[in-house]
Amino acid sequence: MRNLDIGEVAEQCGLPTSTLRFYEEKGLIQSIGRRGLRRVFAAGVVERLALIALGRSAGFSLDEIAQIFGPDGRVRIDRKKLLAKADELDATIRRLTTVSKALRHAAACKAPSHMECPRFRRIVRSAVRRPGSRRKNGASTLRNGRARPRGT
Amino acid sequence: MRNLDIGEVAEQCGLPTSTLRFYEEKGLIQSIGRRGLRRVFAAGVVERLALIALGRSAGFSLDEIAQIFGPDGRVRIDRKKLLAKADELDATIRRLTTVSKALRHAAACKAPSHMECPRFRRIVRSAVRRPGSRRKNGASTLRNGRARPRGT
DNA sequence: GTGCCAATTCAAGTCGACTTGAAGTCAAGC
DNA sequence: GCTTGACTTCAAGTCGACTTGAATTGGCAC
Numbered sequence: 199m200r201n202l203d204i205g206e207v208a209e210q211c212g213l214p215t216s217t218l219r220f221y222e223e224k225g226l227i228q229s230i231g232r233r234g235l236r237r238v239f240a241a242g243v244v245e246r247l248a249l250i251a252l253g254r255s256a257g258f259s260l261d262e263i264a265q266i267f268g269p270d271g272r273v274r275i276d277r278k279k280l281l282a283k284a285d286e287l288d289a290t291i292r293r294l295t296t297v298s299k300a301l302r303h304a305a306a307c308k309a310p311s312h313m314e315c316p317r318f319r320r321i322v323r324s325a326v327r328r329p330g331s332r333r334k335n336g337a338s339t340l341r342n343g344r345a346r347p348r349g350t
Numbered sequence: 351m352r353n354l355d356i357g358e359v360a361e362q363c364g365l366p367t368s369t370l371r372f373y374e375e376k377g378l379i380q381s382i383g384r385r386g387l388r389r390v391f392a393a394g395v396v397e398r399l400a401l402i403a404l405g406r407s408a409g410f411s412l413d414e415i416a417q418i419f420g421p422d423g424r425v426r427i428d429r430k431k432l433l434a435k436a437d438e439l440d441a442t443i444r445r446l447t448t449v450s451k452a453l454r455h456a457a458a459c460k461a462p463s464h465m466e467c468p469r470f471r472r473i474v475r476s477a478v479r480r481p482g483s484r485r486k487n488g489a490s491t492l493r494n495g496r497a498r499p500r501g502t
Numbered sequence: 503g504t505g506c507c508a509a510t511t512c513a514a515g516t517c518g519a520c521t522t523g524a525a526g527t528c529a530a531g532c
Numbered sequence: 533g534c535t536t537g538a539c540t541t542c543a544a545g546t547c548g549a550c551t552t553g554a555a556t557t558g559g560c561a562c
Contacts, residue, residue: 205508215509216551224549234558235510245465248474256449260549273464277457284453287446294443297408301436305429312425313397322400357538367539368521376519386528387540412519 201230202239211247225264226250249273256283257290296324353382354391363399377416378402401425408439448476 208215221227222237227246229237246267253263268274300321309315360367373379374389379398381389398419405415420426452473461467 203508214551217549219510220550236559237509245471245474249465252449252452252474255445256453275456275464280453280457284450284457287450287453291443291446291450293407294439294446297404298436298439298443300404301408301432301439304427305432305436312427313401319397322397322404355539366521369519371540372520388528388538389540 200241202241202243204229204237204239207239207243207247210244211251213247221247221250221260224260226260226267256287258283296321352393354393354395356381356389356391359391359395359399362396363403365399373399373402373412376412378412378419408435409442410435448473 202210204215204218207213207218218227222229227239227243227250229243230240231238250263253266254260258266266273266275300318303321304312304315304318307315307318309318312318354362356367356370359365359370370379374381379391379395379402381395382392383390402415405418406412410418418425418427452470455473456464456467456470459467459470461470464470
């Protein structure tokens with residue numbers, strides 16, 4: 199297994215070096231040493247970064263991901279949390295599916311203004327008033343999650 | 351149709367008044383006038399806020415949503431953009447589905463450390479190396495989107 | 503041995519979407 | 533008339549995840 203320069207890691211996983219330093223500072227990855235000033239990474243860091251990316255796209259924050267890697271650096275995942283996150287993800291998926299349908303309908307719909315289309319209004323309502331979204335104290339009926347694909 | 355005080359709108363749609371003012375400032379909603387200093391909203395604003403919430407959960411930024419409502423205030427949607435967004439959404443859905451599966455597998459898997467499980471590693475790889483993600487100049491292989499459900 | 507360019511540190515900046523705080527206004531009920 | 537509390541404005545703050553800039557160091561090819 200070759201050791202890697204930060205630049206090589208960056209290239210292999212498509213992240214800027216600044217991000218790698220930032221992740222190291224946060225304890226998400228670690229270098230196995232230095233050559234002079236320069237960090238040296240074990241090749242395994244690439245896979246770890248893949249796992250981090252996976253966590254990110256599952257909606258884990260960097261802090262949560264940092265917890266997933268125990269303080270020893272080993273991957274140690276709380277299975278309950280995983281299942282909870284998977285459930286959350288599935289709910290998001292259902293919501294996004296509804297939204298996608300709504301968008302496709304809106305694109306096809308003849309109504310001059312979409313809000314005049316009863317079907318569209320129904321979809322909007324169903325997307326917003328989600329069953330099981332209980333609000334205590336006037337919170338978040340409309341304030342559900344969002345999916346934000348960033349980048350290209 | 352009754353007119354609404356900002357507080358009533360806030361209660362009906364579960365958003366803080368500060369957000370409503372912010373949205374008005376951004377041109378996402380408008381009040382139909384003032385009673386003294388106080389904004390007066392038409393009842394329809396609630397539906398509009400629902401549409402905004404829909405757009406948000408579809409991953410539109412507030413600026414994009416502002417464009418969706420033409421300058422006249424009417425809902426005027428570019429059908430191409432809608433379909434493009436729907437496609438993007440579907441891609442996100444597929445990615446999240448993979449991630450959800452990965453999480454459920456990780457939760458069930460016996461391997462002492464997940465990275466030692468070949469199946470998990472395969473899923474991680476497949477979630478990360480997405481087909482069709484082309485990077486020019488060292489960008490974003492790992493840097494795909496993320497879904498972040500906020501709130502309750 | 504020397505020059506270059508990638509790496510380093512650290513502080514500060516950015517971005518989107520709001521929130522918070524301070525200070526002031528006013529409609530309505532008593 | 534006075535109080536109350538929901539409303540108003542405007543500037544500044546927050547949060548997460550990075551990015552950027554300036555000043556410096558030092559590994560490696562020549």
